[in-house]
Amino acid sequence: MTKQEFRKRIENGPLILDGATGTMLQKAGMPIGVCPEEWILENKEVMVKLQQDYVAAGSDIVYAPTFTANRIKLEEYGLEDNIVKMNEELVALSKEAVGDKALVAGDITMTGLQLYPIGDFMFDELVEVYKEQASILAKAGVDLFVVETMMSLQECRAAVLAIQEVCDLPIMVSLTYNEDGRTLYGTDPATATVVLQSLGIDAIGINCSTGPEEMITPVVKMTEYATIPVFAKPNAGLPELEDGVTVYKTTPEEFAAVGKKLVEAGAAILGGCCGTTPEHIRALKEAVTGMPVKEPLKVPRRVLASERKLVEIKLDGNFMVIGERINPTGKKKLQAELKEGSLNMVRSMAVEQEENGAAILDINMGMNGIDEKEMMKKVIYEVTSTVDCPLCIDSSHVDIIEEALRIYPGRALINSISLEKEKFEKLLPIAKRYGAMFILLPLSDEGLPKDSAEKHEIIRTILAEAIRIGMSKEDIIVDGLVATIGADPEAARACFETFSYCKNELELPTVCGLSNISFGLPERIYVNTAFLTMSVANGLTMAIANPSQELLMNAAFASDLLLHKEESDIRYIERMNFLSEKYAGMERQMVPTQKTAKKAESAGDTTTSVEHSSVFEAVLKGNKSIILDEVKKCLDAGEKPGEIINQHLIPAINEVGVLFDKQKYFLPQLISSANTMKQAIEYLEPMLAGDDSGKEMPTLVIATVEGDIHDIGKNLVVLMLKNYGYRVIDLGKDVPADLIVDTAIKEGAALIGLSALMTTTMMRMKDVVELAKEKGCTSKIIVGGAAITPSFADEIGADGYSKDAADCVKLVEKLLA
Template sequence: MTKQAFRELLEKGLFILDGATGIELQKQGMPLGVCPEQWVLENPDVIKNLQKRYIEAGSHGVYACTFGCNAIKLAEFGLEDQIESMNKALVQLSKEAVGDNGWVIGDLSPTGAQMFPLGLRHFEDIVIAYKKQVKALVEAGVDLFVIETMMDINEARAALIAVKETCDLPVMVSMTYEKNGYTLNGTDPKTAVITLQNLGADAVGCNCSTGPDDMIAIVKAMKPYAKVPLLVKPNAGLPRYENGKTTFDMDAETFAKYVLELVEAGANIIGGCCGSTPDFIKKISDKVKACKPLPWQTKQGSRITSERMMVTIGQDEPTIIVGERINPTGKKRLQEALRDKNMDYVVTLAKEQLEKGAAILDVNVGTSGIDEVEVMKLAVEQLSTFVKVPLCIDSSNIDAIEVALRIYPGRALVNSISLEKHKIERLLPIAKKYGAMFILLPLSDKGLPKSIEEKHHIIEAVYNHAKSLGYEKEDIIVDGLVTTVASNYNAAVETLETIEWCTREFGAGTIMGLSNISFGLPKRQLVNTAFLAMAIAKGLTMAIANPSDELLMHLKLACDVLATRDKDSLHYIQSFNEGKKKDHAPEAIKAEQELHTEKERLDTIRQMVVQGEKDSILDNVKKAVKENHLPKTIIEGYLIPAITRVGELFEDKTYFLPQLIMSAEAMKIAMDYLDPLLEDGKGHQQGEKKKVVIATVKGDIHDIGKNLVSLMLKNYGFDIYDLGKDVSREVIVAKAKEVDADIIALSALMTTTMLEMEHVIRLVKEEGLRAKIMIGGAVITNDYALEIGADGYSEDANTAVKLAYELTR
């Protein structure tokens, strides 16, 4: 199927997908703990009969049973050398099942690995793993692809890049959102759809985790920004435990009624996930026969994203300040940090700018004595993890820009592309490949334009090149090309003329490097501030500036009010409301305003935990000990309050999984050093620690959440026995008995493995262990915990700590 054929197919009406596979296979005898793909190949009639039933029920296409058939997951079962043969055989089974009556969709799922800097796998490792699977699926003859159940937007990007670099088949991408409307890593639906559709996804949507009722809000959030069809594949409500089996609380008729609301909200592609059977698909098919889905958008507006937020650029939006301080020109300390690959200082500069009101950060690492490509990659990896706002990738080195765009977990802004041959021929296609917006710099190989007419000609010429690649004017920000007024009397007037022309005639957003105008003049702040006011009056949408300039930032706020860019003066009022100052620092960087004594060693250590500075904390802890600060004081007075604050930020949804992991790891580094130094009567004693045996249950190879719970509990003084993933009930109970555990903590990510928790609980009771049992995982609920006899349920690592304290009081 071609991409065009896919769009034409969806323009005709709804595309109906299949329902659950894993749970249906278990009903047919697939045991826990096996590789599902291998079991299917050993029992081919099971999958063929199931997929035939889906087609008969009304599915237009089925997912080939290749969900976990990537190299990283297969390695868990020692099958990574069979990736090609297994994928091809599984596709063949689906082809035999559907015949000419439906499409066979190659299914890619999460690898279960964490990417650097949170894990050991680098972005390119993940791309390579997916490419091996994609190549086999293409050779097997799949009609299109789906990338599903993704919790990490950058892993979804890696899979999408793998498909794009291997073939031209259509590809759908489906994220998994929690009940709070965010993925585990903190991506919201509108941010995801902007990021993925610009990277080349042919459809974007959501699946698993929630029922159809909770997905209505997700579809409504995506719809205003979606230039591609929207996909939904909900669970059959919430899981529950009945008569020794996992069931779901929604029947097919109720499910189908909600599907009608999903179509009304904007869904174009409909199916079912966990708990949905062929009966569900039949009900859906019958219900939607007369439905005409809403068309998707043709415009999305000027929007860039990070992993965790979207920024809109436009005449009706507040003027965007792009923080300029991550640029080593004239900054010796930053130059030294870049040469030493000290990203902690780069992150510190970023956070300081966020606190002052920067909405985007310009990132330029070009300085002598470094490998700019390598350092740019490090900077983007760290900033993407620690900083919420989007990045503007700024370099004259095209290779450095390319590596940044490839790994960046959002839609970046490129600074900049001109009519110069190497930029228009090489950099422009790179920017388009990765879905980036770009700053159009009106320069050519002849140099600076000699007249306003030549400048306009260059702008239009670059746009025409970009348009041929699929860009729209909304994807471009024109640089006003500011020169210094000290050497060019007309510099300000020429820039203002360009801004006004772009606003009123050309129809694109504008930006300028503000401080260029005042170079060589005294009292530069006055010139810069006056120039910004004049430019905003002409329609300027963005300015690259120093957000630490208080006069400039205050004037910007006032201009937005006067230019009707700040509805009801909300931003202006909020910015001068001391009680809401943290709104200028969305990650609550230094929202812990009590850290007013940062020069003191212990305050610095506390701050490092809150900000997740794991590379620097050990040196500071060692110095604190040498300065005669007691280990007990450091732990109880600073480390514990710091990680508690991190937990509060996590509960407030100011922090998400990446920030929680980095802070917990910083805490662990400090604790690992201090714990052996504790003396009698001065700290936690080993014998006093409560013992926790923790594991991901048999059949489940996912351990990100379990690892974080383990790390957090250790940081709070619990004695942890981490048994890993895919652990049998016998091993769990034997370890708990051996150490006389106070708590057994169980994790399961999938509905197909959650039932194993009940078997563990039953064995614990049979053996008469005193241990309390707490459970958690993406598919687990408090009701489920009560039904299977667990002593408690926690939805995340922070609440797991609180629960552990309650269970051991």
């Protein structure tokens, strides 16, 4: 099926997907702990009957049962060598079941491995894993692909790129979100929509997670940005425990009633996840048949995105700054650090620029003495783990820009694409391939345009080619090409003309490098600031500048205020409040001269805190490269190992937990800080034996329950608890109840921690609780995981529930106090 045919099928009303597979197979007798795909192939009639029932109920698309049939998952059962045969047979099974009455989607999901820099698995390795399965499924004859139940936006990107590299079939992608409206990695539905549709997928959605009512808000958020159909595949409510069995109490009629609301909210494709049955799908089909489908946006919004944040660029919006600092040109100290392989200054520059108001960060690694491509990749990994700003990829080499775009877990900006043959012919298709926006630089192989007319002609030429290859003008920001006023007295006025022309005639946003205008002049900051305010008045949208230059930034905020831009008054006041807090109790020079600006530049490439130690700051920022040096300084100053742990490390990780609770930090930052602390703890541990401040801590046994092979959350819990000094025995994943209880008794564990991601495995927690009572195990038992709720913990007799790793530490402390 072509992408056009897929879109056309939705025009006559909502498409209906199938319902639950896992919970239905368990009802039919599939035991916990087996490979689902292998069990299906051993019990083919069960799967055929189920999918026939879904088609009879009204499903237009059924998912082939290839959910975890990738090499990584099959290795856990020793079945990786059967990957081709299993996927082929599973697709054939679905095609036999539906005949010509429905489409068959090749079903792909997460591998369970953590990508670098959180884990050790590299992005292109993951792409290859997905390519292997996608290639088999495409050859087996699937009509389209669905990438579902995803928690990581970067893993979604890997799956999408893999599918696109083996075929042209339509791709649907759905993520699963926590109660806070974000994935485990901090991505919200709008951000996922922007990033994935820019890659060229054909429908974006949400599945599992919650019941149908709770999906209305995320669907609305997706439709605000979606240029493609939106879909929802909810559970039949949240699971509840009844007579020792997990049940879903949302009836088919209730499910269908909310299905209508989902269509009204903008969902063009609907189905069911855990707990739904053919009866739910039948009721849903009857309820929404004939309902008009909301059309996606015809004109895309100009949006860049990191993994955790959107930045929208509006023609009449507030002025924005692209932070220019992460560029070694003219920065000897940064060059020296990069040559040594250190990214301390890069990290500090990223944080400082974000704190000072940069909306986007430019990343340029062009210098001698390093491998620019490898350093660009390292810096992207480091910066995306440190701050939330989207990135602008800046290099004179096409291959470096392409490699950076491939691994970037968001929607980036390219700096830049000109009419020079190399960039024009190669970079435009790359921008399209990876869904990037780009800065249009009005240069050609002939060099600088001789006048405004030639400059505008180049702009129109590049714009026309971008549209021809399938991009839109909303993907483009035009560089005003600032010349030096000392050499060309008309330089500023020529830029004003370009800014105005792009905004008013072409409806394109503009950008420029401010400092070029004042090159060779004394006290350049005044020329730059005057140029900025006049440019903003003439339509300039953003500038590449140093956000630490307060005169420039304050002038930009004031310019927006005077032009009566949206919420500019509030933004100006907040800016002044920010500066007041920043300089509280300090003498501050409001208008720096060139001399003082240079002095500050040479002295301050990093920000320091007067309130916390360097050890505290290293953990807070997840700075693994300096933590041991800072710990050694504390030891040299006479501090005892136990004091360092209790007075620096523990307070720091507590603060990380607070930021995590406030949604200022997300999983990547939490893991980075925890790993930084782990390095310090491991270094200090051998010294604790002779340290009076050290004390023996309780033993804890942690495991993911039998049948569940997901361990991201469990691993983080283990890491955090070890950092707090507990003796933690990690039994791993898919652990039988008797092994958990026997280990707790043998080791004298004060507490057992149980994790489960899937609703189909959560009942194994009850098995552990009951077995512990039966064997007289006195360990406290706590539970957690995506499917678990406080009420479930109470129902099975657990001693406590934690929503995440940071919360788990507090719970353990409370229970063992």
